[in-house]
Amino acid sequence: MCGPVITIRTQRSLVVIYLIINRSNFDLTTNMAAPTREGTANDVLDVRQFLEGWAGLVGNSQLQKHEDDDQEAKIANDMSISREMVEELASVCSTDTLLCGSEPEEGNLTAFPEVNLLTVRCQEESVQKRENDNIFRTKVSRKMRYKYVQTLAPPCQSEGSIECPIKIPEVLLNVKIFRPLYSKKKQTFLDQEFQVIGSNTLTDLRDKYSCVADFSVPGEFSEDPDMPQDNRAKDLFKSGFFFIEGTFYNDMRYDDCRDYSKVIIDWAKEKERGLGPYTSAKMETTRFVDLKLRLGQPYVYLHQGECEHLVVFSDLRLHGADDPQDAKAYPLLVHKSKPRRQLCIACQTMTARWIVHGSPLAPEDPSHFCDVCFKMLHYDKNKKKLVEFKAFPFLDKTAVF
């Protein structure tokens, strides 16, 4: 794997960006629909304005946890009435008054009780239809908004004081990052979902997001397979950018970081293309609170010269008391996909560690091999190559945290 050749490789990425820019209702395949029902993108949101707008309406106390506080005293205070009155109200409006006595038990929520509610009847019909028709059931499953509720446990909050508590009010963004676009058939595969707070920089997110391309080892190893594989692509090619609402946020933290966006900006300047003027900024100095973005709109994250990911901001809300309070926990990984493990073609049990091109001994070209099978097949006792081939270290998606 050679290093990023920007002039050639960025041509392909230009295609992606062109597509994304020119279509505000993003639809690469028939499966994907625009963020809103009408087929147009959402409005641009200024995150800082959102935060400031809410700060006036919601007091800080509402965004903090007060477990040990006396709730009733607080209510008495807010309502300017005596504590006894509050207690009386509590008994009148208690949640027990909402129980009708025939509630189902904890585990039995999927059953249909005999009740005169049209909602329950309609749901029953739908469930019946799903049981009878598999295709209908898959369609319904696909249409649901949430593919998962909570796959990863929230970080355990230490009993003691938190080192870096979050400054309230704070804004919380849900960011979805997708796998690189490879196949024409299925264009989006959710890879990881993060929650970021307003004070996180874009580089925080970039560092937290682990892509296979970052950890792969470039180089041809067929002559000496035991050569140490310590040269990660992440250390060799450190450049990258986020493209959000017409601005390229380049990572320029290190000296050897290149500005990938310059080529694109110059290319877009030609008037015939009809593409708006793009600007560039620094990733490390931009915080999420400074951004102006659209919810649901796909943006681009490019790194390693040609590894493009779609980035979608799915939700913007105020950080509340029920979210983790430690600022160090963010960006917080909320969901991680479980891709299929690439198996060794020979033993079909171990995960592949090598990818072999042009080997006459291998059944396919290219083939994946685990360490053991690879060495057993292609090398003799003296660790000499038996046939002509090329071997590259392969890192499986599941091996990356």
Add this chain to the structure above:
Amino acid sequence: MVKERVYTPLAGVLVDMQSFVEEFTATESVRYEQFAEIWREKKMSLIFCGRQTERELKEFTEDMFSVVLQYLGSSQTFQVQVAGLFLLYGLYHTQPLKPKAKVRVTREQFQSILQFHREVKNQGHLDVDYVFQKLKIQRAFDFVANAHPCDILQATHTADDDLNKDSLPVEKSVVSEILQPDNIAQLATIHEQYVEMKCRLAGRDRPDTALDVIQPDIVQYLTRAVASHEEWRKTGKRLQKKDGGITSESEAESDVEHPKPSVCHGRKRASIRERAFSKTAEPSRGRRHRRATVHNGTEQSPTKSPPKKRGRKSSRVESMEEQEVLRVPTVNLREEMRSVILNMPRLSGEEKVSKRGKKSKTESMKNTRKKEIKKAPKEKGQLKEKIAPKGKSKVKLSKSKQCTPEENIPDPH
């Protein structure tokens, strides 16, 4: 045509909420006890039952909250707002999800809620105020930019889509879409003009018999057919003309109870045959000498009803004729012709051969019957239209085939 949504988590919610709010407003009170009474009586806490997975439940809960938030809007009356607030309280507490799904409010919604709260305080409703305080303390609200999380992969379907669905949608009939009142009125005027023109040509009150090419009462025929079809769709009964009027008459079997298909088929077939052989297509005045004879199918057994001479195809033809209510009235040809014509390959420019025997038969038939076909007036039914042009097109094709190589030569130059 609107495509029906596959997944409608909020089906029926609006109906339930609406009836609840109406009952509450009917009490003319804003007291919590009234609300709790109605809540318990309606067993609203069971509204969450039946959701199969946690993610389905979460989506449903959040969507329900967004529906109820509409009742808290500033455009609603005070009592409706109180009902909305109590509903929110009730739903938030009785939801089975752990951890609880929060009520997503946008800034505009929250502003109207705060305004409502101020009014509540001014009016001194302590229980409403308490409910509001309780929701605040329990952090039931989530302060968001967008009512629903936006995903790239699917259009965020809002609650509005499913709200008005209180039952399965009624299938629209293509027939009624095509034949709408304006179209029928237009057809009637055109028909009148046509008849008038024919009368003028003939110079008398009635048009010349030589020009009788369509059914005289075509408009009435069509409207009757459409009405009968609609009636059948809705109730499974057919409208039958009795002494000039239209009355509905129930038949041997009706589709209303939706009996099992296996039981239905035999009876359906029997009834179709019965209908087929009890009536006959009304012949046009020009073809009166070729009137079809009626066979009483009811007396004979279903398998033996058609006479041997005709063969099964013709019986099928006849039954088809009677079944398809909206077909243009057919010509009363002889039965062998009819079966032969129906089995002939379609006119598509090429000659499709399903069976060799049939083709030769049809060809021979065509040659012998050509004269008869050409004598009969042209516009009598689809079947004839198939025949006449076919003979001509055959000739045309061969000619064109000869022409094309010659024509192509001068073109490049």
